[in-house]
Amino acid sequence: MxxxxxxxxxxxxxxxxxxxxxxxxxxxxxxxxxxxxxxxxxxxxxxxxxxxxxxxxxxxxxxxxxxxxxxxxxxxxxxxxxxxxxxxxxxxxxxxxxxxxxxxxxxxxxxxxxxxxxxxxxxxxxxxxxxxxxxxAEQEDAGRGVVVGVDGSEASKRAIAFAAEEASFRGVPLIAVYAWMPPLTPGLEYLWSEELVTAQQAAAEESIAIGTAGLAERYPDLEVRREIVQAPPVTALLQVAETAEMVVVGSRGRGGISRLLLGSVSHGVLNALPCTTVVTRAE
Missing domain, CATH: 3.40.50.620 (HUPs)
Structure with missing residues (x-):
């Protein structure tokens, strides 16, 4: 059908x-x-x-x-x-x-x-x-690649599945983005040692590897690029999407009045709309 x-x-x-x-x-x-x-x-x-x-x-x-x-x-x-x-x-x-x-x-x-x-x-x-x-309404020369955020949530998993299928069908790279920021307390930034930053980077690499696991088996010809960006999630996605043709974000789905509210990341990306943007559902 x-x-x-x-x-x-x-x-x-x-x-x-x-x-x-x-x-x-x-x-x-x-x-x-x-x-x-x-x-x-x-x-x-x-x-x-x-x-x-x-x-x-x-x-x-x-x-x-x-x-x-x-x-x-x-x-x-x-x-x-x-x-x-x-x-x-x-x-x-x-x-x-x-x-x-x-x-x-x-x-x-x-x-x-x-x-x-x-x-x-x-x-x-x-x-x-x-x-x-x-x-x-007006798109510059389309970039190349499908960008998707990775954060381990069910919403993210749905977004990754959609983005991977889209990238495979189009024959373009899937660009998986993991964004992280150290907790910033004004005046206490010095407490973040090099070792702690290294540990956070390692955790980010592990998370993005888990988030994209299995894609190679399902889409053997799909090129998967993994980018770890030290920035807020919306900023990171918009930065990478500047040269992409599509960005995919997940909506967690809510009940009641809050159904009219998207999550901060999907809302932020839609408001900026760097390119064609797809919001997937996580029912």
Missing amino acids: SEKYLIGVDGSDHSRAALKWGLARATERGAAVELIHVADDSFLSESVAFLSEAQAASEQMLAHEIERARTELGFTGEIAGTAVVGHPIAEVEAASKQADLLVLGAHTGGKFAGSVFGTRAVKIAAVAHCPVAVIP
Whole structure:
């Protein structure tokens, strides 16, 4: 059974960057595509007439983007669409239950677009039931390699599995990053001896080796680069991702109201958005 990609569209340049990326990936992998457009009803009158007009406008937008996918972008695979009036986060979360990948657009440089799928990309990534790819509206010459953070958590393991499969499929290096920082107490930095720093480095090397264990057997041709960076996790990932084509981060997944909050690392990377960023789930 083929995969299904859900792509958020709203007619903006940012969502069209996501559409182009998502269709290209679907073509490569033989995946089916569903486009979704949500007319935000937060500021709409509750009258039947207004809601009916909003639904019609949503359907028109969706039909236009499907036509664009076929004619301008040349997509020949299976494609369908869903046009609804409602709360964007709730509607996309529900739709993501039936998808293998959700693709959204956003500005480069941490300033998300004013469109539905720009401003809310972070929140949607926090509640989606499948991996979420957030695509910069403007990308410089794509780098090479897939970057992933390693920290031993279940979220990290899911991210590594996704990143390794992606790197293997694309024939590019997997760049595993382990970030560490000595506990800093102002005025007491001198207590950190050379021996302690060496011990921390050794522990980091052991952790990244464990985190990437088994990849060589599963992907014999995959080049795995292991980088240990003495910096906060977000800083380390962004530093390495400057020359990469994709960075993958894990979301630990939470219940209740906190489901709308990503972890500090995934949130920080999404806000900076150095390149295409995928947030995986750890249910």
